[in-house]
Amino acid sequence: MTEVFILKKRKDFVKVASQGQKMVSSSLILQAAFHIPAVKSIPGGTGLGYTVTKKIGKAHVRNRTKRRLRAAAREIFPRHSLPGVSYVLIGRHNTASCNFAKLKEEMIIALKRINKILKKEKSANEKTPDPAADSAD
């Protein structure tokens, strides 16, 4: 069980989006990256942020989207996330209306896949000091 803290600063979100990996499923988008956030981080914990843009809908739809993401993440992230990684969940059009069990399934699948990629990347970085050559593939 890893400890989860919430990302709040714009800088953190921008770093995850620009440097990290991305998984897309039908009801959500997951981004993740290794780094230590700028403010108030917990050393062994997992960072977690939520993004719902204005495209998704009006204010009460966005609120509902964020709540459902939060409710699903509360069950899943303490068990399946990696320590020292920051994740960002992005809501999509059907996040507020889709089946809740399906939303959880998709979140687990996305999380497992992105963790595999991150582990590979990490081991590759440890072996070769030049990461640009590997990531070019």
Add this chain to the structure above:
RNA sequence: CCGGGCAAUCGGAUAGCUGCGCCGCGGAAUGUAAGAUCCGCCGGUGAGGAAAGUCCGGGCUUCACGGAGGCAGGGCACCAGAUAACGUCUGGCUGGAGAAAUCCAAGGGAAAGUGCCACAGAAAAUUACCGCCCUCUAUACGGGGGUAAGGUUGAAAAGGCGAGGUAAGAGCUCACCGCGGUUUUGGUAACAAAACCGGCCAGGAAAACCCUGCUCGAUGUAAGACCAAGUUAGGACGGUUUUCUUUAUGAAAACCAGCAUGAAGCGCCUCCGCUUCUUCCAGAGGUAGGUCGCGAUGAGCCGGACAGUGAUGUUCGGCCGAGAUGAAUAGCUAUCGUCAUGAUAUUUCGGUAGCAGGAAUAUUAAUGAUACAGAACCCGGCUUACAGAUUGCCCUAUUUU
């Protein structure tokens, strides 16, 4: 009964599991730049009628902030009242819609002025093409004059209709209708009614410019105040005094001054007034952390009484009801409720009877739906969105009795 109109209220419920913000209480350890943080089978509390759009009006904030006049710009516009104020509301008037209840209206001024009214038409506002009538030449498809009844165009053509009258006509005259003015009566007023008079001198559009009357400073809680961390707060000129050195010069420190005049600013101008600058150069860079503002004193909410046609006001009693800041107020499951469609049964209507059909009630549980929408400083409105449910009052053309 159906239908229509107005006003008001509500806008899912219960249980379980998992969770969140704020306040209070209790406990714990750590110790910060300031602020604090964590735990609690402890307690309380937690969105709307529109929280929305940001279309108006205020409170509060900082800046400007003094007075008078004019100019410019924005807004409003029947009358009276309500209100802190309003472009809001109430009552009335006028006009329009409707069978009625009721609803709708930016509803001042077009003889203050400027401009516009395409095309068509003689003419789009001091008009005259075809006509009609008179007359002259002397018979031409001509000239001069009168007229605006008739014709054509157009959205719109200089009161309407009838009679008299005339060379032909014409408010030229008369009756009725319409219009304007004066007086009287009713009304606070808009306005209405009546009488008399007038001439029918005169279209539309002011959501064209404009005129008249009233009214208006800007800024928005990311306003603004405080705390913490942290960068800079500089340089070159002048005078006086003191000290040191001392021929002079020079150095250090302290103090003072750059007045008057002038310039800039206060939307613009004028007059007074005020403020700032008044030797010049430089006037930059960075952080965006916390507390307050911020909700129990507010044009607050609920109920009663009184005054008023009403908006509303006065008064008495009770109540305290979210306060976040990557932003809480929930997520999921089950059962129920409500509505629509369906199935079955019963009753009833019409009909001799049956089938089909309409209406009501009950059962069943099948399918679908269960809206619009999320506080961000706070109030008063307006506008727009909205599944459905409930209550009260009003109207009765038509249909039935």
Add this chain to the structure above:
RNA sequence: GCGGGCAUAGUUCAAUGGUAGAACGAGAGCUUCCCAAGCUUUUAAUGCGAGUUCGAUUCUCGUUGCCCGCU
């Protein structure tokens, strides 16, 4: 939170209140052995709903969507 602006053919832009036009594009035809170019021709639009007006792309109000600025 506060404040501005825009919306016209498929695209980019015009249009004193009076029949909505231009360029590029698309379709068809001519030309050519074929293509390109050229020529001819056709097509298609005022975001939506009301009001003022005889008549609104234009004026007024509401509404929808998009863009921009301030902090």
